[in-house]
Amino acid sequence: MKKQRPIKEGLFEIRAEGPRLVGSRCRECGEVTFPANPFCPQCCRETTETIQLSGRGALYSFTIQRFKPPPPFRGSEPFAPYGVGMIELPEGVRVTSALEESDPERLRVGMEMELLITKFFEDDEGIDVLSFKFKPAAAPAQLADSVAQ
Amino acid sequence: MREVYVIGVGLHPFGRFGEKDVIEIGREAVVAALADAGIAWRKIEAAYCGTVFAGPMAGNKALARVGLTGLPIMNLENACASGGSALRLAYQDVASGFRDVALAFGFEKMPRGFIAGNPNDWFAAMGLAVNPQYFALNARWHMANYGVTEDHLVKVSVKNHRNGALNPFAMYRKVMSYDEIASSPMVNDPLRLLMLCAPNEGGAAVILASEEIARQCATKLIRLAAVVLKSPLYGTAEVPYISVSARVEAPSVTRTAAEEAYAAAGVGPGDLDLVELQDTDSAAEIIYSEELGLCERGDGARLLDEGATEINGRIPINASGGLLSKGEPLGASALGQVAEIVWQLRGEAGARQVGDARVGMTHVYGALGNCAVSILQC
Numbered sequence: 001m002k003k004q005r006p007i008k009e010g011l012f013e014i015r016a017e018g019p020r021l022v023g024s025r026c027r028e029c030g031e032v033t034f035p036a037n038p039f040c041p042q043c044c045r046e047t048t049e050t051i052q053l054s055g056r057g058a059l060y061s062f063t064i065q066r067f068k069p070p071p072p073f074r075g076s077e078p079f080a081p082y083g084v085g086m087i088e089l090p091e092g093v094r095v096t097s098a099l100e101e102s103d104p105e106r107l108r109v110g111m112e113m114e115l116l117i118t119k120f121f122e123d124d125e126g127i128d129v130l131s132f133k134f135k136p137a138a139a140p141a142q143l144a145d146s147v148a149q
Numbered sequence: 150m151r152e153v154y155v156i157g158v159g160l161h162p163f164g165r166f167g168e169k170d171v172i173e174i175g176r177e178a179v180v181a182a183l184a185d186a187g188i189a190w191r192k193i194e195a196a197y198c199g200t201v202f203a204g205p206m207a208g209n210k211a212l213a214r215v216g217l218t219g220l221p222i223m224n225l226e227n228a229c230a231s232g233g234s235a236l237r238l239a240y241q242d243v244a245s246g247f248r249d250v251a252l253a254f255g256f257e258k259m260p261r262g263f264i265a266g267n268p269n270d271w272f273a274a275m276g277l278a279v280n281p282q283y284f285a286l287n288a289r290w291h292m293a294n295y296g297v298t299e300d301h302l303v304k305v306s307v308k309n310h311r312n313g314a315l316n317p318f319a320m321y322r323k324v325m326s327y328d329e330i331a332s333s334p335m336v337n338d339p340l341r342l343l344m345l346c347a348p349n350e351g352g353a354a355v356i357l358a359s360e361e362i363a364r365q366c367a368t369k370l371i372r373l374a375a376v377v378l379k380s381p382l383y384g385t386a387e388v389p390y391i392s393v394s395a396r397v398e399a400p401s402v403t404r405t406a407a408e409e410a411y412a413a414a415g416v417g418p419g420d421l422d423l424v425e426l427q428d429t430d431s432a433a434e435i436i437y438s439e440e441l442g443l444c445e446r447g448d449g450a451r452l453l454d455e456g457a458t459e460i461n462g463r464i465p466i467n468a469s470g471g472l473l474s475k476g477e478p479l480g481a482s483a484l485g486q487v488a489e490i491v492w493q494l495r496g497e498a499g500a501r502q503v504g505d506a507r508v509g510m511t512h513v514y515g516a517l518g519n520c521a522v523s524i525l526q527c
Contacts, residue, residue, distance in 0.1 A: 008271040023392070031383075034392035042383040042397065060395075061293070063285035063337040069276045070265035084282050084337075092396040096277055096286075096389070104338045109293040120275065131275050 003127045004119075011035050012117060012132050018055050019117045021132060023093065024048035032093040055115040056137055057089040062099065062107050074121045074129070087113050087134050100135035112137040153243045154363035155371045155525065156356050157186025158488035161256065163351035163475045164320040171203045171350070175211035175256035178352030178481070182252070183215075186356045187367050190215055193356070194248040196222045197238045199231030199255035200480035211256065229427065230378065231255055232353060232483035233513050233521020237378045239357045249359045255480030256352035264348060272391055280516075281345055281430065283388040285337035288432030292339065295447040297435055299331070299339055304453055305431035306330045306344050306473055312460060313470020315501040318485070320349055320476035344431040349476035353484035355491075369495045369527060374414035376523040379406040387518030403440040403514055406522040411442070414524040416508060418442040421464060421524075423493055423503045425486035426512040428471040433514075434458075438466060441512060441522075465503050468493065483521055486511035494527040 006012065012021050025032045026040035028047045033040075036050045062085035068075075083099025085107070100116065101107055113134040120131035159181025161174045175198070183190055198208025208224045227234040232255035239251035264280055266273025291297045307327055313319035325343060333343040363370055381387050382405065384397030400408075411417055418441065426441060428434040435449035443464050444452045452458055458466040469475060469489040472482065490509035492498045511523045 007274060011271070031394055031397065032392075033394075042394075061286040061290040063282055063289060063340075064335070065276060065279065065282060065337060066335055067263070069273075069279045070263055072266060072270070072274050073276045074274045075276055082276065084277060084286070086286055086393070088395050092394065094386075094393045094395050096272070096391055098275060098277065109289065 004130055005127055007120060007129050007131045013052065014117055015052070019115050019132065020052040020055055021095065021115065023051055023053045023091070025051045025091070032091040034093055034095050051091070053093070053095070054090050057087040057113055059107065059109055059111045059113050060086040060088045060094050061109060062104070064102055064104050076121050083107060085113070085134060098131070098133045100133050106136065150244045151246055152360055153240050153357050153373045154360060155373055155487070155491050156188065156358045156363050156366045156368060157182040158491045159183070159185055159354045160318045160485055160488050161352035162318045163349055163478055163481070163485065166350050171256060171258035172207065172210045172214070174258065174350060174352040175203070175207065175254060176214045178256060178354040179211065179215055179252065179254050182254070182354035182356050185368065188250070188356065191218050192250050193220060193252050194250050195220055195239070195242055196252040196254065197235035198222065198224050199227060199235035199253070200224070200257055201226050201228060201231055202257050202259050203480070207256070208254070227515065227519050228517070229477065229479050229482060229515030230513050230519040230521040231480040233376070233523070234378050236355060236484060236487065236523065237376050237521065239355070240373060240376045243357050243359055249362050251357050252354060253357065253484060254352070254354035255484050257478035257480050258350045259348040259478060272389070278389050280388055281337040281340055283390065284345070284430040284433060285340045287436060288339055288430065291432060291436055295450065297432065297450045301435060301450045301453055302339060302344050302431040303327055303331045305428065305434045308459060309428060309434070309467050309471040309473040312468050312501055313474020315499065316470045316474065319470045319474045320347065321474045340430050340432065346429050346472035347476045349478055351476070351478035351481045351485065353481040353488055355484050355487050371491050371494050372526045374416070374524045374526045375410040376521065377406045377410045377413065378519070378521045379409065381518035385518065388516060401440050402518045402520040403437055403512065406520045407441045407512070410510070410522040410524050414526070416524060420508050421510050422506040422508050423465040423468055423490070424510045424512065425467055425469060425471070425489050427514040428467055428473050429477065431473070434466060434471065437512060437514070441510065460501055460503055468498070468501050468503055479515070483511060483513040486513070487523060487525065490525045494525060
Protein backbone atom coordinates (compact mmCIF):
# COMPACT_ATOMS: atom_id res chain seq x y z
CA MET A 1 0.00 0.00 0.00
CA LYS A 2 1.16 3.51 -0.75
CA LYS A 3 2.67 5.48 2.14
CA GLN A 4 0.36 7.93 3.88
CA ARG A 5 0.73 10.64 6.48
CA PRO A 6 -1.67 13.12 8.08
CA ILE A 7 -1.32 16.80 7.14
CA LYS A 8 -0.57 17.34 10.83
CA GLU A 9 -0.15 14.80 13.63
CA GLY A 10 -2.85 14.76 16.27
CA LEU A 11 -5.69 16.35 14.30
CA PHE A 12 -7.65 13.16 13.68
CA GLU A 13 -7.68 9.38 14.27
CA ILE A 14 -9.14 6.57 12.24
CA ARG A 15 -11.00 4.32 14.70
CA ALA A 16 -12.93 1.09 14.24
CA GLU A 17 -16.17 3.10 14.50
CA GLY A 18 -14.97 5.59 11.91
CA PRO A 19 -12.81 8.72 11.68
CA ARG A 20 -12.76 11.14 14.60
CA LEU A 21 -11.31 14.62 15.11
CA VAL A 22 -9.24 14.96 18.28
CA GLY A 23 -9.99 17.92 20.51
CA SER A 24 -9.73 18.81 24.15
CA ARG A 25 -12.17 19.47 26.94
CA CYS A 26 -11.46 21.61 29.97
CA ARG A 27 -11.82 19.67 33.23
CA GLU A 28 -12.87 22.90 34.98
CA CYS A 29 -15.33 24.64 32.66
CA GLY A 30 -16.18 21.87 30.17
CA GLU A 31 -15.39 23.96 27.09
CA VAL A 32 -14.22 21.98 24.06
CA THR A 33 -11.64 23.20 21.54
CA PHE A 34 -10.17 21.83 18.33
CA PRO A 35 -7.39 20.97 17.70
CA ALA A 36 -6.33 19.51 21.05
CA ASN A 37 -4.68 22.10 23.22
CA PRO A 38 -3.28 21.73 26.77
CA PHE A 39 -4.47 25.24 27.57
CA CYS A 40 -8.10 26.24 28.16
CA PRO A 41 -8.63 29.66 26.54
CA GLN A 42 -11.58 30.38 28.84
CA CYS A 43 -9.95 29.39 32.16
CA CYS A 44 -6.50 30.59 31.00
CA ARG A 45 -4.88 27.53 32.59
CA GLU A 46 -3.60 24.09 31.58
CA THR A 47 -6.72 22.23 32.62
CA THR A 48 -7.69 20.19 29.56
CA GLU A 49 -7.85 16.53 28.63
CA THR A 50 -7.78 15.12 25.11
CA ILE A 51 -11.09 13.79 23.77
CA GLN A 52 -12.48 12.38 20.55
CA LEU A 53 -15.10 14.52 18.90
CA SER A 54 -18.24 13.11 17.28
CA GLY A 55 -18.01 12.17 13.63
CA ARG A 56 -21.36 13.84 12.89
CA GLY A 57 -22.61 17.36 13.35
CA ALA A 58 -24.83 20.07 11.88
CA LEU A 59 -23.83 22.57 9.21
CA TYR A 60 -23.82 25.97 10.96
CA SER A 61 -22.77 28.03 7.92
CA PHE A 62 -21.01 27.44 4.62
CA THR A 63 -19.41 28.99 1.56
CA ILE A 64 -17.78 27.78 -1.63
CA GLN A 65 -14.10 28.59 -2.19
CA ARG A 66 -14.08 29.54 -5.87
CA PHE A 67 -10.52 30.78 -6.33
CA LYS A 68 -7.24 29.07 -5.56
CA PRO A 69 -6.03 30.32 -2.15
CA PRO A 70 -2.60 31.97 -1.98
CA PRO A 71 0.40 30.03 -0.58
CA PRO A 72 0.88 27.98 1.51
CA PHE A 73 -2.24 26.31 0.11
CA ARG A 74 -1.64 22.77 -1.10
CA GLY A 75 -4.16 20.62 -2.85
CA SER A 76 -4.56 18.68 -6.01
CA GLU A 77 -3.99 20.34 -9.38
CA PRO A 78 -5.78 21.66 -11.29
CA PHE A 79 -7.62 23.70 -8.67
CA ALA A 80 -11.27 22.79 -8.21
CA PRO A 81 -13.70 24.83 -6.07
CA TYR A 82 -14.49 23.31 -2.70
CA GLY A 83 -16.97 23.90 0.07
CA VAL A 84 -15.97 25.41 3.43
CA GLY A 85 -18.25 25.09 6.40
CA MET A 86 -18.58 25.35 10.12
CA ILE A 87 -19.84 22.11 11.60
CA GLU A 88 -21.48 22.22 15.03
CA LEU A 89 -20.58 19.06 16.93
CA PRO A 90 -22.59 17.68 19.88
CA GLU A 91 -19.65 18.35 22.24
CA GLY A 92 -20.50 22.08 21.98
CA VAL A 93 -17.89 23.22 19.51
CA ARG A 94 -18.06 24.47 15.91
CA VAL A 95 -15.21 23.36 13.68
CA THR A 96 -14.19 24.98 10.39
CA SER A 97 -13.63 22.38 7.69
CA ALA A 98 -13.43 21.80 3.98
CA LEU A 99 -16.58 20.18 2.59
CA GLU A 100 -16.69 17.45 0.00
CA GLU A 101 -19.73 19.09 -1.58
CA SER A 102 -19.01 22.15 -3.73
CA ASP A 103 -22.52 22.81 -5.08
CA PRO A 104 -24.21 25.43 -2.86
CA GLU A 105 -27.62 24.18 -4.00
CA ARG A 106 -26.89 20.90 -2.22
CA LEU A 107 -25.95 22.55 1.07
CA ARG A 108 -28.22 24.18 3.61
CA VAL A 109 -27.70 25.57 7.08
CA GLY A 110 -28.72 22.96 9.64
CA MET A 111 -28.18 19.83 7.54
CA GLU A 112 -26.38 16.88 9.10
CA MET A 113 -22.78 16.31 8.06
CA GLU A 114 -20.33 13.49 8.64
CA LEU A 115 -16.55 13.40 8.84
CA LEU A 116 -14.31 11.64 6.35
CA ILE A 117 -10.54 11.39 5.98
CA THR A 118 -9.28 11.68 2.41
CA LYS A 119 -6.11 12.10 0.41
CA PHE A 120 -5.50 15.82 0.06
CA PHE A 121 -2.39 15.85 -2.12
CA GLU A 122 0.74 13.84 -2.88
CA ASP A 123 3.86 15.38 -1.35
CA ASP A 124 7.28 15.77 -2.99
CA GLU A 125 8.35 12.30 -1.79
CA GLY A 126 5.31 10.61 -3.29
CA ILE A 127 3.54 10.16 0.05
CA ASP A 128 -0.22 10.67 0.16
CA VAL A 129 -1.04 13.47 2.61
CA LEU A 130 -4.36 12.92 4.39
CA SER A 131 -6.71 15.59 5.67
CA PHE A 132 -10.26 15.75 6.96
CA LYS A 133 -13.47 16.94 5.34
CA PHE A 134 -17.16 16.82 6.05
CA LYS A 135 -19.85 15.62 3.65
CA PRO A 136 -23.64 15.64 3.85
CA ALA A 137 -24.68 12.67 5.99
CA ALA A 138 -26.66 9.84 4.47
CA ALA A 139 -29.65 10.01 6.84
CA PRO A 140 -31.26 13.08 8.43
CA ALA A 141 -31.10 13.51 12.20
CA GLN A 142 -32.71 15.64 14.90
CA LEU A 143 -29.55 17.65 15.45
CA ALA A 144 -30.20 19.57 12.27
CA ASP A 145 -33.07 21.57 13.73
CA SER A 146 -31.22 22.94 16.73
CA VAL A 147 -28.77 24.94 14.63
CA ALA A 148 -31.19 26.25 12.04
CA GLN A 149 -33.18 28.12 14.67
CA MET B 150 -7.10 62.73 31.98
CA ARG B 151 -7.26 65.69 29.60
CA GLU B 152 -9.43 66.22 26.57
CA VAL B 153 -7.73 65.46 23.26
CA TYR B 154 -8.28 67.29 19.96
CA VAL B 155 -7.55 66.50 16.32
CA ILE B 156 -5.69 69.50 14.94
CA GLY B 157 -4.74 68.10 11.55
CA VAL B 158 -5.48 65.24 9.17
CA GLY B 159 -3.85 64.28 5.89
CA LEU B 160 -4.27 61.53 3.34
CA HIS B 161 -2.35 60.13 0.46
CA PRO B 162 -5.08 58.84 -1.89
CA PHE B 163 -5.96 55.14 -1.60
CA GLY B 164 -5.46 53.13 -4.80
CA ARG B 165 -2.65 51.66 -6.88
CA PHE B 166 0.33 53.87 -7.70
CA GLY B 167 2.66 51.76 -9.82
CA GLU B 168 6.31 51.98 -8.82
CA LYS B 169 5.77 54.75 -6.29
CA ASP B 170 7.82 54.18 -3.12
CA VAL B 171 5.73 53.23 -0.09
CA ILE B 172 7.87 55.47 2.13
CA GLU B 173 6.97 58.45 -0.05
CA ILE B 174 3.28 57.56 0.32
CA GLY B 175 3.71 57.78 4.09
CA ARG B 176 5.68 61.02 3.94
CA GLU B 177 3.04 62.74 1.81
CA ALA B 178 0.29 61.87 4.28
CA VAL B 179 2.29 63.32 7.18
CA VAL B 180 3.15 66.50 5.29
CA ALA B 181 -0.54 66.93 4.38
CA ALA B 182 -1.55 66.61 8.04
CA LEU B 183 1.08 69.15 9.13
CA ALA B 184 -0.16 71.60 6.51
CA ASP B 185 -3.76 71.01 7.57
CA ALA B 186 -2.91 71.74 11.21
CA GLY B 187 -0.65 74.63 10.29
CA ILE B 188 1.85 73.37 12.84
CA ALA B 189 5.63 73.14 12.53
CA TRP B 190 7.15 69.65 12.36
CA ARG B 191 9.38 70.49 15.33
CA LYS B 192 6.28 70.81 17.54
CA ILE B 193 5.43 67.09 17.12
CA GLU B 194 6.63 65.38 20.29
CA ALA B 195 6.07 61.70 19.41
CA ALA B 196 5.01 59.62 16.40
CA TYR B 197 3.25 56.25 16.16
CA CYS B 198 3.31 54.44 12.83
CA GLY B 199 0.95 51.58 11.95
CA THR B 200 1.80 49.40 8.97
CA VAL B 201 1.66 45.71 8.10
CA PHE B 202 3.49 45.49 4.77
CA ALA B 203 5.86 48.50 4.64
CA GLY B 204 8.71 46.67 6.40
CA PRO B 205 10.89 47.26 9.45
CA MET B 206 11.34 50.85 10.65
CA ALA B 207 8.94 52.13 8.02
CA GLY B 208 7.82 55.02 10.22
CA ASN B 209 11.39 56.16 10.83
CA LYS B 210 12.13 56.00 7.10
CA ALA B 211 9.13 58.17 6.24
CA LEU B 212 9.77 60.70 9.00
CA ALA B 213 13.48 60.96 8.13
CA ARG B 214 12.23 62.67 4.96
CA VAL B 215 10.21 65.15 7.04
CA GLY B 216 13.10 66.05 9.30
CA LEU B 217 15.35 64.65 12.04
CA THR B 218 14.12 66.30 15.20
CA GLY B 219 14.93 63.51 17.65
CA LEU B 220 11.33 62.66 18.43
CA PRO B 221 10.50 59.12 19.60
CA ILE B 222 9.02 57.00 16.79
CA MET B 223 7.15 53.76 17.45
CA ASN B 224 6.45 51.27 14.65
CA LEU B 225 3.58 48.88 15.20
CA GLU B 226 1.71 46.15 13.33
CA ASN B 227 -1.85 45.27 14.33
CA ALA B 228 -3.48 44.05 11.10
CA CYS B 229 -6.51 46.12 10.00
CA ALA B 230 -6.43 47.88 13.38
CA SER B 231 -2.82 49.10 12.99
CA GLY B 232 -3.78 52.73 12.37
CA GLY B 233 -6.37 52.61 15.14
CA SER B 234 -3.72 51.26 17.50
CA ALA B 235 -1.33 54.09 16.57
CA LEU B 236 -4.15 56.55 17.25
CA ARG B 237 -4.80 55.00 20.64
CA LEU B 238 -1.15 55.42 21.67
CA ALA B 239 -1.01 59.03 20.50
CA TYR B 240 -4.27 59.65 22.37
CA GLN B 241 -2.83 58.17 25.59
CA ASP B 242 0.16 60.50 25.34
CA VAL B 243 -1.96 63.63 25.10
CA ALA B 244 -4.81 62.55 27.40
CA SER B 245 -2.38 61.66 30.19
CA GLY B 246 -0.57 64.98 29.89
CA PHE B 247 2.64 63.15 29.02
CA ARG B 248 2.87 65.07 25.73
CA ASP B 249 1.02 68.00 24.17
CA VAL B 250 1.22 67.05 20.49
CA ALA B 251 1.46 63.53 19.00
CA LEU B 252 1.23 62.10 15.51
CA ALA B 253 -0.47 58.85 14.45
CA PHE B 254 0.13 57.76 10.87
CA GLY B 255 0.03 54.67 8.70
CA PHE B 256 0.72 53.65 5.13
CA GLU B 257 0.85 50.58 2.91
CA LYS B 258 1.71 49.18 -0.45
CA MET B 259 0.04 45.80 -0.23
CA PRO B 260 0.68 42.77 -2.41
CA ARG B 261 -2.00 42.25 -5.03
CA GLY B 262 -4.70 39.67 -4.48
CA PHE B 263 -6.01 38.06 -1.36
CA ILE B 264 -3.85 38.17 1.76
CA ALA B 265 -1.73 35.01 2.15
CA GLY B 266 -1.83 32.78 5.23
CA ASN B 267 0.93 31.92 7.68
CA PRO B 268 3.23 29.39 5.93
CA ASN B 269 3.38 27.15 9.01
CA ASP B 270 -0.36 26.80 9.50
CA TRP B 271 -1.82 23.43 8.54
CA PHE B 272 -5.21 25.03 8.02
CA ALA B 273 -3.70 27.50 5.56
CA ALA B 274 -2.25 24.52 3.67
CA MET B 275 -5.77 23.03 3.72
CA GLY B 276 -7.18 26.20 2.17
CA LEU B 277 -9.01 27.35 5.31
CA ALA B 278 -7.16 30.61 6.02
CA VAL B 279 -8.55 32.88 3.31
CA ASN B 280 -10.24 35.92 4.85
CA PRO B 281 -13.28 36.16 2.53
CA GLN B 282 -14.25 32.60 3.54
CA TYR B 283 -14.90 33.84 7.03
CA PHE B 284 -16.70 36.96 5.82
CA ALA B 285 -18.85 34.59 3.74
CA LEU B 286 -19.53 32.22 6.65
CA ASN B 287 -20.71 35.22 8.71
CA ALA B 288 -22.79 36.45 5.79
CA ARG B 289 -24.44 33.08 5.16
CA TRP B 290 -25.28 32.65 8.84
CA HIS B 291 -26.83 36.11 8.93
CA MET B 292 -28.83 35.35 5.80
CA ALA B 293 -30.09 32.07 7.27
CA ASN B 294 -31.11 33.68 10.54
CA TYR B 295 -32.03 37.34 9.96
CA GLY B 296 -33.53 37.63 6.51
CA VAL B 297 -30.53 39.28 4.88
CA THR B 298 -30.76 38.57 1.14
CA GLU B 299 -28.44 38.81 -1.85
CA ASP B 300 -30.34 41.95 -2.78
CA HIS B 301 -29.14 43.59 0.45
CA LEU B 302 -25.54 42.60 -0.27
CA VAL B 303 -25.73 44.23 -3.69
CA LYS B 304 -27.36 47.38 -2.30
CA VAL B 305 -24.62 47.99 0.27
CA SER B 306 -22.02 47.91 -2.48
CA VAL B 307 -24.10 50.14 -4.77
CA LYS B 308 -24.42 52.71 -1.96
CA ASN B 309 -20.75 52.72 -1.01
CA HIS B 310 -19.53 52.94 -4.59
CA ARG B 311 -21.99 55.79 -5.20
CA ASN B 312 -20.57 57.62 -2.15
CA GLY B 313 -16.99 56.82 -3.10
CA ALA B 314 -17.50 58.35 -6.55
CA LEU B 315 -17.71 61.66 -4.65
CA ASN B 316 -14.46 61.08 -2.75
CA PRO B 317 -11.21 62.20 -4.44
CA PHE B 318 -9.21 59.96 -2.09
CA ALA B 319 -11.09 56.75 -2.97
CA MET B 320 -9.62 54.02 -5.16
CA TYR B 321 -12.53 53.38 -7.53
CA ARG B 322 -14.26 56.80 -7.60
CA LYS B 323 -16.83 55.19 -9.82
CA VAL B 324 -20.55 54.53 -9.56
CA MET B 325 -21.23 50.82 -10.01
CA SER B 326 -24.63 49.65 -11.16
CA TYR B 327 -26.76 47.07 -9.40
CA ASP B 328 -26.36 44.66 -12.32
CA GLU B 329 -22.60 45.15 -12.51
CA ILE B 330 -22.25 44.16 -8.85
CA ALA B 331 -24.88 41.40 -8.95
CA SER B 332 -23.21 39.77 -11.96
CA SER B 333 -19.58 40.15 -10.83
CA PRO B 334 -17.78 36.80 -10.32
CA MET B 335 -18.69 34.78 -7.24
CA VAL B 336 -15.66 34.62 -4.92
CA ASN B 337 -16.98 33.01 -1.73
CA ASP B 338 -20.73 32.39 -1.93
CA PRO B 339 -22.72 34.52 -1.24
CA LEU B 340 -20.03 37.19 -1.70
CA ARG B 341 -19.16 38.38 -5.21
CA LEU B 342 -16.03 40.24 -6.26
CA LEU B 343 -17.64 43.70 -6.17
CA MET B 344 -19.00 43.00 -2.68
CA LEU B 345 -15.43 42.70 -1.33
CA CYS B 346 -12.90 45.42 -0.63
CA ALA B 347 -9.50 45.41 -2.31
CA PRO B 348 -6.17 45.51 -0.48
CA ASN B 349 -4.26 48.47 -1.92
CA GLU B 350 -1.91 51.41 -1.25
CA GLY B 351 -2.33 54.66 0.61
CA GLY B 352 -1.36 56.72 3.61
CA ALA B 353 -3.09 58.65 6.38
CA ALA B 354 -1.95 60.86 9.25
CA VAL B 355 -3.72 62.41 12.24
CA ILE B 356 -2.20 64.95 14.62
CA LEU B 357 -3.56 65.10 18.17
CA ALA B 358 -3.03 67.90 20.66
CA SER B 359 -4.08 69.28 24.00
CA GLU B 360 -6.86 71.87 24.16
CA GLU B 361 -4.34 74.67 24.72
CA ILE B 362 -2.47 73.81 21.52
CA ALA B 363 -5.67 73.11 19.59
CA ARG B 364 -7.01 76.58 20.39
CA GLN B 365 -3.90 78.11 18.78
CA CYS B 366 -4.65 76.31 15.48
CA ALA B 367 -6.83 77.78 12.78
CA THR B 368 -8.89 74.64 12.24
CA LYS B 369 -12.26 74.04 13.88
CA LEU B 370 -12.02 72.31 17.27
CA ILE B 371 -12.71 68.61 16.84
CA ARG B 372 -12.48 66.52 19.99
CA LEU B 373 -11.36 62.89 19.93
CA ALA B 374 -13.83 61.91 22.62
CA ALA B 375 -12.78 58.26 22.70
CA VAL B 376 -10.51 55.79 20.96
CA VAL B 377 -10.65 52.20 22.10
CA LEU B 378 -8.62 49.17 21.08
CA LYS B 379 -9.90 45.73 22.09
CA SER B 380 -9.14 42.08 21.46
CA PRO B 381 -11.92 39.50 21.65
CA LEU B 382 -13.38 37.60 24.58
CA TYR B 383 -13.53 33.82 24.69
CA GLY B 384 -16.65 32.57 22.94
CA THR B 385 -16.60 34.81 19.86
CA ALA B 386 -15.79 33.86 16.27
CA GLU B 387 -12.87 35.89 14.94
CA VAL B 388 -11.28 35.70 11.50
CA PRO B 389 -9.88 33.10 10.91
CA TYR B 390 -11.30 30.56 13.35
CA ILE B 391 -10.45 26.86 13.51
CA SER B 392 -12.96 26.18 16.25
CA VAL B 393 -15.48 28.27 18.18
CA SER B 394 -17.48 27.44 21.27
CA ALA B 395 -21.12 26.58 20.58
CA ARG B 396 -21.97 26.88 24.29
CA VAL B 397 -20.57 30.27 25.24
CA GLU B 398 -21.78 33.26 23.28
CA ALA B 399 -19.79 36.31 24.34
CA PRO B 400 -20.46 39.81 22.94
CA SER B 401 -18.38 40.39 19.82
CA VAL B 402 -15.27 42.55 20.02
CA THR B 403 -16.98 45.19 17.88
CA ARG B 404 -19.77 45.32 20.46
CA THR B 405 -17.43 45.51 23.46
CA ALA B 406 -15.20 48.14 21.81
CA ALA B 407 -18.22 50.27 20.86
CA GLU B 408 -19.69 50.03 24.36
CA GLU B 409 -16.40 51.15 25.89
CA ALA B 410 -16.15 54.03 23.41
CA TYR B 411 -19.73 55.17 24.08
CA ALA B 412 -19.07 55.11 27.82
CA ALA B 413 -15.79 57.02 27.49
CA ALA B 414 -17.35 59.68 25.24
CA GLY B 415 -20.57 59.94 27.23
CA VAL B 416 -22.73 59.49 24.15
CA GLY B 417 -24.96 56.72 22.80
CA PRO B 418 -25.67 55.37 19.34
CA GLY B 419 -28.61 57.78 19.02
CA ASP B 420 -26.23 60.74 19.28
CA LEU B 421 -24.20 59.70 16.23
CA ASP B 422 -24.62 61.67 13.01
CA LEU B 423 -22.48 59.38 10.84
CA VAL B 424 -20.35 56.24 11.03
CA GLU B 425 -17.36 54.95 9.07
CA LEU B 426 -17.18 51.19 9.62
CA GLN B 427 -15.24 48.15 8.41
CA ASP B 428 -17.09 47.15 5.23
CA THR B 429 -14.52 44.59 4.11
CA ASP B 430 -17.55 43.03 2.49
CA SER B 431 -21.18 44.00 1.98
CA ALA B 432 -22.51 41.73 4.71
CA ALA B 433 -19.98 43.10 7.21
CA GLU B 434 -21.54 46.57 6.92
CA ILE B 435 -24.94 45.13 7.86
CA ILE B 436 -23.56 43.00 10.70
CA TYR B 437 -21.41 45.78 12.18
CA SER B 438 -24.25 48.30 12.00
CA GLU B 439 -25.99 45.98 14.47
CA GLU B 440 -22.94 45.32 16.62
CA LEU B 441 -22.14 49.05 16.91
CA GLY B 442 -25.63 49.49 18.32
CA LEU B 443 -26.99 51.56 15.40
CA CYS B 444 -29.99 49.19 15.38
CA GLU B 445 -31.16 46.03 17.12
CA ARG B 446 -29.56 42.69 16.29
CA GLY B 447 -31.04 41.41 13.05
CA ASP B 448 -32.27 44.86 11.95
CA GLY B 449 -29.22 45.88 9.89
CA ALA B 450 -30.83 44.99 6.58
CA ARG B 451 -33.93 46.99 7.52
CA LEU B 452 -31.77 50.02 8.31
CA LEU B 453 -30.41 49.71 4.77
CA ASP B 454 -33.86 49.19 3.23
CA GLU B 455 -35.19 52.31 4.96
CA GLY B 456 -32.44 54.41 3.39
CA ALA B 457 -31.20 55.37 6.86
CA THR B 458 -27.59 54.63 5.94
CA GLU B 459 -27.51 56.95 2.89
CA ILE B 460 -25.63 60.27 3.07
CA ASN B 461 -28.96 62.06 3.57
CA GLY B 462 -30.35 59.34 5.84
CA ARG B 463 -30.83 59.17 9.59
CA ILE B 464 -27.46 57.51 10.26
CA PRO B 465 -25.18 57.67 7.19
CA ILE B 466 -22.74 54.74 7.01
CA ASN B 467 -19.54 55.03 5.00
CA ALA B 468 -20.24 58.39 3.40
CA SER B 469 -16.61 58.24 2.23
CA GLY B 470 -17.37 55.18 0.11
CA GLY B 471 -16.05 52.88 2.80
CA LEU B 472 -13.48 50.20 2.21
CA LEU B 473 -15.56 48.92 -0.71
CA SER B 474 -14.79 52.04 -2.75
CA LYS B 475 -11.61 53.26 -1.06
CA GLY B 476 -9.88 49.88 -0.75
CA GLU B 477 -8.05 48.88 2.38
CA PRO B 478 -4.41 49.90 2.94
CA LEU B 479 -4.34 48.24 6.38
CA GLY B 480 -2.18 50.69 8.34
CA ALA B 481 -3.87 53.75 6.83
CA SER B 482 -7.45 52.52 6.93
CA ALA B 483 -8.53 53.55 10.44
CA LEU B 484 -6.81 56.94 10.18
CA GLY B 485 -8.46 57.50 6.80
CA GLN B 486 -11.79 56.99 8.54
CA VAL B 487 -10.81 59.55 11.18
CA ALA B 488 -9.86 62.03 8.44
CA GLU B 489 -13.28 61.54 6.82
CA ILE B 490 -15.13 62.16 10.09
CA VAL B 491 -12.99 65.25 10.78
CA TRP B 492 -13.78 66.69 7.33
CA GLN B 493 -17.46 65.92 7.84
CA LEU B 494 -17.53 67.60 11.26
CA ARG B 495 -15.74 70.64 9.83
CA GLY B 496 -18.17 70.79 6.90
CA GLU B 497 -15.34 70.20 4.43
CA ALA B 498 -16.56 66.94 2.85
CA GLY B 499 -17.73 68.53 -0.38
CA ALA B 500 -20.32 66.65 -2.44
CA ARG B 501 -20.60 63.86 0.14
CA GLN B 502 -21.17 66.25 3.08
CA VAL B 503 -23.56 64.94 5.74
CA GLY B 504 -25.87 67.71 6.93
CA ASP B 505 -25.26 69.17 10.41
CA ALA B 506 -22.75 66.50 11.44
CA ARG B 507 -21.58 66.91 15.05
CA VAL B 508 -20.72 63.42 16.30
CA GLY B 509 -19.10 60.64 14.27
CA MET B 510 -17.72 57.15 14.87
CA THR B 511 -15.00 55.10 13.22
CA HIS B 512 -14.62 51.31 13.40
CA VAL B 513 -11.99 48.89 12.12
CA TYR B 514 -11.83 45.15 12.65
CA GLY B 515 -8.82 42.99 11.84
CA ALA B 516 -7.36 39.54 11.96
CA LEU B 517 -7.94 37.59 15.18
CA GLY B 518 -10.51 40.17 16.20
CA ASN B 519 -8.34 43.23 16.76
CA CYS B 520 -10.84 46.07 16.82
CA ALA B 521 -10.50 49.85 17.17
CA VAL B 522 -13.42 52.27 17.59
CA SER B 523 -13.24 56.03 17.94
CA ILE B 524 -15.78 58.80 18.56
CA LEU B 525 -15.19 62.38 17.38
CA GLN B 526 -17.23 65.43 18.31
CA CYS B 527 -17.36 69.10 17.45
